Amino acid sequence: MINxxxxxxxxxxxxxxxxxYRHLLLQLTIMCISSSVFADLSGEICATRERFYCFIGFxxxxxxxxxxxxxxxxPRYLMKDRxxxxxxxxxxxxxxxxxxISILQSYFYHFNEMYPEEEPYIVLNIFSSMISIGLLTFGSSTLLLIKYWIGYNQRVDELASSTLQSELKFLKKQINPHFLFNMLNNAxxxxRKNPKEASRVLFRLKDLLRYQINDSAKEKVLLNSEIQFLNDxxxxxxxxxxxxxxFIFKEGKTDQVWLPPLLxxxxxxxxxxHNLDAENKSFVYLSFEVEDNNLLFRCQNSKPAIAPERDGVGGLGLKNISRRLELLFPGDYSLKIQEDEKTYTVNLHLTL
Incomplete structure (x- = not known):
């Protein structure tokens, strides 16, 4: 309701x-202020012809x-900081x-000499008119400043949103070519090893690329779709x-969670x-746990005997995804990386 x-x-x-409607509201306000001319010193309503003329003039x-x-x-002075x-x-x-207003009231109140007792009222009414005009004028300036301030903030928000979307698209484009290169290299x-198997794999690669090209353009996809993509x-x-x-482990209502694609x-x-090992077995274990409005993702991989050097949190791809997390889940995520002699583990917590 408040929103x-x-x-x-x-x-x-x-x-x-x-x-x-804004102008009608303003006219109603001005009309209410102008109607004060019908009140005399005792607070009673005095609807004479002279006061009606004053009302019109006021x-x-x-x-x-x-x-x-x-x-x-x-616009000429206030909005330009003058x-x-x-x-x-x-x-x-x-x-x-x-x-x-003074000339107007003096003229109409002296138009008929039947109301000499109203002269103190004229002075008081002129003074109150000065206050009313001042409050109305500066009040309209205040509303004008609020209007400009709201409009400015909306333009800033629109620009920030546009910049955010551009940056997200840029980061996603940086991730996609790297993934595509890996897939084509695998194929x-x-x-060379098994042409028949390669044919079957290319069909699977086609599905992967269809998902990457079509679904990555969407704002959000189902978590189960992402898991299937990773499985392929x-x-x-x-x-x-x-x-x-x-091995991929799932727990909770993963079929009801929507997330940005390729996360x-x-x-x-x-x-x-980083787990290539020609001599020993290597593994990647993925875990997705959904509980209430939280998603816990874990990615653990084995480390070869001679591990290649890592750049920061794992190279350009992970730096990009860290930036995407900052943009998509500001203050609603935590990313922790653990490393020992045999494994390398990424723990990601998202508040949905």
């Missing part, structure tokens, strides 16, 4: 479709004052308006390497890349 109200207020102030003077401020003084010039201009406009190795990828790797094994493949690519 709906917060959204409606900027819409009412900024949206062109509410322009007429109403038009207030309109002239407010719209002159909104469309002339504020505060001193703006204050002088507004004060001059108020004084000029009060002069016209090339298989073609690791199956290809298993065919290419005789002493490689993998885990950099971790798996990195695990496969």
């Amino acid at each position: 709906k109200i917060d959204k409606n207020i900027p819409d009412f102030l900024l949206s062109p479709r509410y322009r007429v 109403y038009f003077i207030l309109n002239l004052d407010v719209y002159c401020n909104i469309y002339l003084l504020a 505060i001193f010039s703006y204050i002088l201009s507004v004060v001059g406009l108020i004084l000029l308006s009060v002069v016209f 090339n190795v298989l073609i 990828y690791l199956n290809l790797e298993k065919i290419r390497r005789d002493k490689f094994e993998f 885990f493949i950099p971790f798996v690519e990195n695990a496969v890349k």
Whole structure:
């Protein structure tokens, strides 16, 4: 409910479709202030012809004052940080308006000499008019500043969102060519070893690439789809390497979780890349645990006897995915990496 109200207020102030309603609300406010001329010193309503003329004059003077401020003084001085010039201009406009109101009231109140007792009221009404004009003018300036401030923040948010999407697309493009290179290299190795098996693998690679090209363009995909994608990828790797094994563990409602696509493949690519061991068995173990609004992902791989050097958290791919996590889950994720003599483990916690 609060979010709906917060959204409606900027819409009412900024949206062109509410322009007429904004002016009607302003006219109603000016009319209510102008109607004060019908009250006398005792607080009773005095609806004489003279006061009606004063009401009409006061109403038009207030309109002239407010719209002159909104469309002339504020854009020319206030919005350009010329505060001193703006204050002088507004004060001059108020004084000029009060002069016209004084002439107007004096003329109409002396139009008929039947109300000499109303002269103290005229002075009081002029003073109250000055306060009313000042409050209305500066009030309209305040609303104008709020309107500009909301519009500015919306433009900043739109620019930030556009920049965020551009950066995410850039990071995703950096990950995809690396993955595609690995896959084609795997297929090339298989073609040399076993052409029939390579044909079957190429069909699987086609499915992988279809998922990567089509689903990676989506904002979110099902976690189960991501897991199936990783399973196909690791199956290809298993065919290419005789002493490689993998296992994927799932727990919880993985079929109900939606996530940005290609979120885990950099971790798996990195695990496969750094566990090559021609002499001994190598493995990659993946775990996905969903509990309430939390997802725990673990990627553990074996380390060869002579491990290649790692760059930071595992190279460009993992640096990119770390940046993606910062953009997609700001403050809602934790990434921890553990390493010992035999294994390398990535632990990722996401708050969904």
